[in-house]
Amino acid sequence: MIFFSYGLPKSASSFVYRITHSAFESRSKSDGGKVHLLENLFEGFPKTNLAEKALAEGFKIEAPNPRDVDKFASYLDELYIRLQEKLDANSGDAIVIKTHLPCSPLVAEAIKNGEVLASATYRHPAEMILSRMDMAKRLGETLNYDLKKFYLNEVNKFNTWSKVTQVRTYYYDDIALRPQEVANDIYHHVGSQDDPSSFLDEFLITIKETKLSQFNKGVINRHAQEMSEAEITEIELLFSDFMRYIKKHKSINGEPA
Numbered sequence: 001m002i003f004f005s006y007g008l009p010k011s012a013s014s015f016v017y018r019i020t021h022s023a024f025e026s027r028s029k030s031d032g033g034k035v036h037l038l039e040n041l042f043e044g045f046p047k048t049n050l051a052e053k054a055l056a057e058g059f060k061i062e063a064p065n066p067r068d069v070d071k072f073a074s075y076l077d078e079l080y081i082r083l084q085e086k087l088d089a090n091s092g093d094a095i096v097i098k099t100h101l102p103c104s105p106l107v108a109e110a111i112k113n114g115e116v117l118a119s120a121t122y123r124h125p126a127e128m129i130l131s132r133m134d135m136a137k138r139l140g141e142t143l144n145y146d147l148k149k150f151y152l153n154e155v156n157k158f159n160t161w162s163k164v165t166q167v168r169t170y171y172y173d174d175i176a177l178r179p180q181e182v183a184n185d186i187y188h189h190v191g192s193q194d195d196p197s198s199f200l201d202e203f204l205i206t207i208k209e210t211k212l213s214q215f216n217k218g219v220i221n222r223h224a225q226e227m228s229e230a231e232i233t234e235i236e237l238l239f240s241d242f243m244r245y246i247k248k249h250k251s252i253n254g255e256p257a
Contacts, residue, residue, distance in 0.1 A: 001094040002083050006161045007121035008154050009100055010131035012175045016121050017098040019186045022199045024094045027192040033092025041086045051079050051099035077104045102157035108164045120161040123172035125151050125239045126223035126232055148238060155242045171249055173220045
């Protein structure tokens with residue numbers, strides 16, 4: 001089984017990826033399958049299960065320029081096809097691929113047919129912008145591009161996943177406020193009968209104590225305190241379609257928009 005764990009940058013995608021990987025490891029204890037890593041399947045691949053590394057390492061695929069969503073999706077196809085060649089669909093073996101790449105028609109069709117599983121994480125655009133700024137400051141990076149334009153492009157990628165009904169979507173606020181519920185859903189999604197509590201408790205401690213490289217402040221609704229009303233309004237208007245998607249999710253859960 002191939003599982004694509006997609007996430008908008010700075011939307012707790014690493015959290016969902018780690019929980020998903022642990023869910024497959026849990027399932028493997030009962031079905032006898034093996035949970036693979038890309039580095040074990042492809043010689044020369046770096047120690048990461050991030051699909052984007054296929055653009056530069058291992059596969060030696062040249063990244064598209066300009067950064068076109070449709071062109072990037074073709075690289076996900078390439079990775080998917082090569083994984084199919086490596087994994088026996090009937091063996092019980094599995095691999096979880098973390099990615100920020102868009103979903104392709106080929107992968108979308110496989111998800112619809114139940115041949116592939118997938119999830120997608122998302123977050124309020126202002127929160128992602130603030131978190132990306134935090135990361136740049138922590139790493140000493142200079143952001144020489146417009147974060148609003150960057151995230152508009154990233155939201156287009158998210159849409160390619162969210163429009164596939166069978167893809168499980170997880171909102172950042174739900175992950176932050178109700179991690180146990182999210183972990184339970186992920187375990188159920190991949191077919192594990194185990195309780196994720198022990199792994200989740202240990203993982204949450206790891207996040208707090210070691211400050212994983214992807215982790216910044218880990219709080220919700222920062223933008224209400226750290227941005228002006230005018231800045232928030234500008235961002236929400238720019239991302240109006242995406243904000244409607246978020247508000248629809250909140251209304252379904254009975255939360256205030």
